[in-house]
Amino acid sequence: MGSVGRNRINTPCAACKLLRRRCTEDCTFLPYFPHSKAHDFAAVHRIFGASNVCKMLQEIPAHDRGDAAISIVYEAKARLKDPVYGCVALIASLQSQVFQLQSELNTALSEAMAIRAQQSLSLLMSSEGFLSAADMPKTDLDYHQPMQRDCTTQTPTSFAMPFFPQVIDSVQAITEVPPLPLPESWY
Structure with missing residues (x-):
């Protein structure tokens, strides 16, 4: 049987590697959590959970998802350092x-x-x-x-x-x- 449109990629993203699942070309996490950012996704998964982050990223317009992913990683790392107040x-x-x-x-x-x-x-x-x-x-x-000056040279009209x-x-x-x-x- 052939694949139906979902092609596997050679190196899975950090999310799929941590979750031990197959990573496809249309993976939600692939553009924002590449293989080299495994520590970032581990922090995000520990604080927010993978399914919640996936839902958040899918609700955001595509052009804003990169900034949202950066913010999510920053908040997750801050929460790991300070669990009460975070960032x-x-x-x-x-x-x-x-x-x-x-x-x-x-x-x-x-x-x-x-x-x-x-x-x-x-x-x-x-x-x-x-x-x-x-x-x-x-x-x-x-x-x-007191100021030292010669008062005789000045007239009251000055x-x-x-x-x-x-x-x-x-x-x-x-x-x-x-x-x-x-x-x-x-x-």
Whole structure:
């Protein structure tokens, strides 16, 4: 008797080898679990079972099955390492690292903006003749000390109100930082 359309292949896929059955050309597991990935299928079979994985793969459109098989293998290996949380533990750990790094980035950006604002204010005031750059405080510790400057050269009219909006506008223009774009994988 001849075969009816199911031809055997020379090397069975990892699933058929583990399950000790004949592997045919139309085997569901063959494209995703070749002979070289026996350990991957062993983990998948141990966690999900071969029939359940076969049903999952058959319900998914053909063009998405490769990605689904990779995800199933990843989840199975994660479940073997951490039976309770699986890959969720790794995701939670990575999310906490992202939040921590975002916090550090926000802190660094705010410090950079404060330094830029102090430098631009210092430059603007020194160009207008109010203070020299040497008279500006260098660190936060210097703010409690009185500033050393010659007050007799400045008139009260030099501190007029129209000057402050110019300072604020120039500081805002210099210190504006565009928002960071989110990676496309987060959408």
